[in-house]
Amino acid sequence: MFHNKSTTFMLKNIYKLPFFNREHCKKNIIENDIQKFIEEEIFVEYDELEEYSINDDKTVKPFLKWAGGKFKSLNDIKNLFPKNGKTYLEPFVGAGSIALNVDYEKIIVNDINSDLIQVYLCLQKDGIKFINECKKIFTKENNTRESYKKIKDEFNTSKDIYRKAVLFIYLNRHCFNGLCRYNRKGEFNTPIGKYGNPYFPESQMFSAIEKIEKFEIKNEDYKNIIDMAMEGDIVYCDPPYIPLSESAYFDAYSKEKFTLKNQIELAESASMAAERGAIVLISNHCNWYSRQIYTEMYGGKVKMFDVSRTISSNIEQRKAVKELIATFSPKK
Numbered sequence: 001m002f003h004n005k006s007t008t009f010m011l012k013n014i015y016k017l018p019f020f021n022r023e024h025c026k027k028n029i030i031e032n033d034i035q036k037f038i039e040e041e042i043f044v045e046y047d048e049l050e051e052y053s054i055n056d057d058k059t060v061k062p063f064l065k066w067a068g069g070k071f072k073s074l075n076d077i078k079n080l081f082p083k084n085g086k087t088y089l090e091p092f093v094g095a096g097s098i099a100l101n102v103d104y105e106k107i108i109v110n111d112i113n114s115d116l117i118q119v120y121l122c123l124q125k126d127g128i129k130f131i132n133e134c135k136k137i138f139t140k141e142n143n144t145r146e147s148y149k150k151i152k153d154e155f156n157t158s159k160d161i162y163r164k165a166v167l168f169i170y171l172n173r174h175c176f177n178g179l180c181r182y183n184r185k186g187e188f189n190t191p192i193g194k195y196g197n198p199y200f201p202e203s204q205m206f207s208a209i210e211k212i213e214k215f216e217i218k219n220e221d222y223k224n225i226i227d228m229a230m231e232g233d234i235v236y237c238d239p240p241y242i243p244l245s246e247s248a249y250f251d252a253y254s255k256e257k258f259t260l261k262n263q264i265e266l267a268e269s270a271s272m273a274a275e276r277g278a279i280v281l282i283s284n285h286c287n288w289y290s291r292q293i294y295t296e297m298y299g300g301k302v303k304m305f306d307v308s309r310t311i312s313s314n315i316e317q318r319k320a321v322k323e324l325i326a327t328f329s330p331k332k
């Protein structure tokens with residue numbers, strides 16, 4: 001069988017997983033399975049949020065484009081949350097599709113990406129003033145390859161956190177597919193996208209202000225946040241997807257990678273929080289690996305559903321991808 005670099009990576013890693021059982025999974029079956037997953041995953045691209053709307057006045061649409069954003073699954077996910085809860089914690093908040101649309105007394109949001117977190121903090125502190133500052137650089141003159149490079153360079157060298165937050169909104173809307181990708185040096189390195197008139201998410205930012213005012217915002221590793229969860233709390237986790245191959249898997253939201261080991265540790269933290277009396281929900285791709293980790297290894301309950309995704313850069317072509325939500329229910 002032909003092995004490309006991705007297959008070799010996956011094979012190398014799958015053998016390290018504690019649940020891998022050579023007796024039950026003959027090598028050729030695993031190889032075919034992996035090749036199939038890689039073919040499926042490689043062509044999945046990120047969604048154009050503007051095309052999608054939920055017809056409901058109260059729903060807050062995220063103002064950032066974000067890989068793996070869950071806005072389209074908002075209702076499927078929220079339906080699994082208990083109506084009442086003490087504190088809602090979201091350790092991988094990204095663009096906040098879910099956090100911006102829940103209504104609990106206390107909401108703690110977190111992400112490892114400090115550029116993203118600065119945007120939330122600036123919006124929380126300065127509201128309309130921050131929005132107006134961001135709007136100023138959405139000009140025709142700034143929608144060229146040269147201007148994009150200049151602004152990207154300024155972002156990568158600036159020490160002014162407020163200015164960086166302003167530039168982050170520009171980059172998010174002008175870069176390729178809204179991808180927030182960093183190189184090993186921690187520099188933002190996504191190329192420019194092809195947008196005739198990049199959209200400034202003014203109304204989305206306005207609607208978010210009221211919600212963000214209530215947030216307690218953190219910039220730590222997810223584990224510290226799950227460890228805070230106690231009896232009666234609700235934790236929703238949306239980590240980078242389970243890796244299927246080096247090239248198919250997008251986990252460059254920050255210069256630190258989210259590895260297979262992290263995925264297993266996340267499930268372990270979730271089941272420990274459930275022991276303390278919290279309910280923990282985790283979203284991920286639905287595949288053999290995620291099911292093994294959440295159900296076989298840590299005893300979670302899994303619900304599957306279809307999500308429509310844009311394939312390649314062609315927004316006409318869509319395909320349904322299976323996702324899951326694993327629930328770890330309170331043990332006391």
Ligand SMILES: C[S@@+](CC[C@H](N)C(=O)[O-])C[C@H]1O[C@@H](n2cnc3c(N)ncnc32)[C@H](O)[C@@H]1O
Pocket residue numbers: 062066067068069070071091092093094095096097098110111112113220221222223238239240241253254257258
């Ligand atoms: C799939 S995205 C979340 C998308 C979000 N639910 C939304 O709808 O926009 C995963 C997020 O996890 C964050 N992340 C990756 N590793 C992390 C870690 N170790 N701790 C906390 N956040 C992390 C990434 O920066 C990214 O924003």
